[in-house]
Amino acid sequence: MSKKIVVAIDGYSSCGKSTMAKELARTSGYIYVDTGAMYRAVSLYCIENGLMTDTKIDAETLEKQMSDIHISFQTNSSGKTEVFLNGENVESKIRTLIVANGASRVSALGFVRKELVRQQQLMGQQKGIVMDGRDIGTVVFPDAELKLFLTASPEIRAQRRYDEMKAKGENISYEDVLANVIERDDRDVNRAESPLRKADDAIELDNSNITQEEQRNILKTLFEEKLL
Ligand code: DC
DSSP: OOOOOEEEEEESTTSSHHHHHHHHHHHHTOEEEEHHHHHHHHHHHHHHTTOBOSSOBOHHHHHHHGGGOOEEEEEOTTSOEEEEETTEEOTTGGGSHHHHHHHHHHTTOHHHHHHHHHHHHHHTTTOOEEEEESSIIIIIOTTOSEEEEEEOOHHHHHHHHHHHHHHTTOOOOHHHHHHHHHHHHHHHHHOSSSOOOOOTTOEEEEOTTSOHHHHHHHHHHHHHHHHO
16 A cells, blocks of 8 residues: 555645645545635534524634534536535535635634534544645644645636636625735634644645646645655
8 A cells, every 4th residue: 555645735826725635635535624624514404504694703602503504515517626515515605705704704603613623533534635724734633644735816816716707707896806815814813712724744835936836746745755
């Protein structure tokens, strides 16, 4: 059996973590886990069950209902991993700005993080996994063999996100997307529970000015080095 490792990819929102992680998982035959999708699923649950308004989250009820929230991943016929919430495919529902905003709020709650981290650690028990998020290298898998910390300027990330949303036909302005990116960065970095930060042993990669192909090659080299 060839050696299997855990790859942790952390970084700011919309800096291409998932593209990078998915591709590495595909080419290496590893499992890919998008932990942001799990926080988004909890956010969607809160919205659909009236537990979250613009100003408040009913944390007490959410905590009681955490055991009713079942999140899983399934690979569809095109090989794309999709997230399911209590048996429903919510992959497209969770990709809206409202759900993303809610996700950054629910992800500040200690009991939500504790439960999702527990599930993530179970998924990685056998190794052979690429996981992306904000706290993978620091909290979920502090012993991961390969840790990357991705960054890119807020303007570049907002532009990428804006292009993606426009392509999906969403009616949104670049300014709104940029404001949202900045607001989420602020929450991710400044929350008390597992704030976003680079693990001491993570390799930092600023992809503001490199092509996807260059990025892919850097990751491939780093990954192969770890398998030696
Ligand atoms: O990566 P994303 O945009 O899908 O993440 C959604 C939100 O969830 C984001 O605001 C940060 C949070 N998150 C987190 O706190 N920890 C993770 N491991 C993954 C995401």
